[in-house]
Amino acid sequence: MGNPAGREGGFIVAAGYPFVLGAGAVVFLAWLAGWNALAFLGALTGLFFLYFFRDPERTIPGEAAAIVSPADGKVILADEVKEEKFLHGPAKRIGVFMNLFDVHVNRAPVAGVVAASEHIPGQFLAAFKEEAEKANERQATLLLTDGGQQILVVQIAGILARRIVSFCRPGQRLARGERLGMICFGSRVDVYLPATCEVLVKKGDRVKAGETVVARWT
Incomplete structure (x- = not known):
């Protein structure tokens, strides 16, 4: 078993990392350039990606059927x-x-x-x-x-x-x-x-x- 391409014990699935990191890069570069509005928008986008790619644990039913x-x-x-x-x-x-x-x-x-x-x-x-x-x-x-x-x-x-x-x-x-x-x-x-x-x-x-x-x- 095991999903090397998926998520094993993290907060989000691996597929979400590029989206979150991309939003983080936008925030950092916008902050360096003094573009506060863009930095704020990038931060909101990053938070949305964290929420969207969340991967909560689930309680799997034990019933055999x-x-x-x-x-x-x-x-x-x-x-x-x-x-x-x-x-x-x-x-x-x-x-x-x-x-x-x-x-x-x-x-x-x-x-x-x-x-x-x-x-x-x-x-x-x-x-x-x-x-x-x-x-x-x-x-x-x-x-x-x-x-x-x-x-x-x-x-x-x-x-x-x-x-x-x-x-x-x-x-x-x-x-x-x-x-x-x-x-x-x-x-x-x-x-x-x-x-x-x-x-x-x-x-x-x-x-x-x-x-x-x-x-x-x-």
């Missing part, structure tokens, strides 16, 4: 679909929309091995639109549990979110609730579950990555 949310945010989808590219059949889908103020670190819904990880180029439509799931840029991560079940996590970019960061690689084992990636500046994460799973959330519910039990194995 629990499947946890991959993202913080609001459930915008809880339906049944056919997922042909990775699962090749019917699946239950839960979609979580992250606004600009949600924690953007995404976590593994179940324990398992990363069977596939694929970056798919695309557009940057509003992530809550139905067509975004196929049209937008996205990162697909397929997890294979010890019991042989497959779960697909799809990180979908949006209008503001132009960068998807994956912390995992094929063959890597993830614990339930372990960090698997993040999307910079808002967007959406869909999780596709076997059709036999019991979904416990509905459209409009608020969830937390790694903590909220969104479904159970049956």
Whole structure:
């Protein structure tokens, strides 16, 4: 286990360091030049980046049958679909929309091995639109549990979110609730579950990555 590209014990994820350091450089240079207004704006921007890239610890449920949310945010989808590219059949889908103020670190819904990880180029439509799931840029991560079940996590970019960061690689084992990636500046994460799973959330519910039990194995 372990996410070398992610965060292990720090306040923010590693992907946030360039943003925070860049804002700090602006503050320093503006202060040297006597541009106080720009220095103040840079400081506010730096504080926002610290807030946005925060990575709080989560209490992972111990229930063996629990499947946890991959993202913080609001459930915008809880339906049944056919997922042909990775699962090749019917699946239950839960979609979580992250606004600009949600924690953007995404976590593994179940324990398992990363069977596939694929970056798919695309557009940057509003992530809550139905067509975004196929049209937008996205990162697909397929997890294979010890019991042989497959779960697909799809990180979908949006209008503001132009960068998807994956912390995992094929063959890597993830614990339930372990960090698997993040999307910079808002967007959406869909999780596709076997059709036999019991979904416990509905459209409009608020969830937390790694903590909220969104479904159970049956």
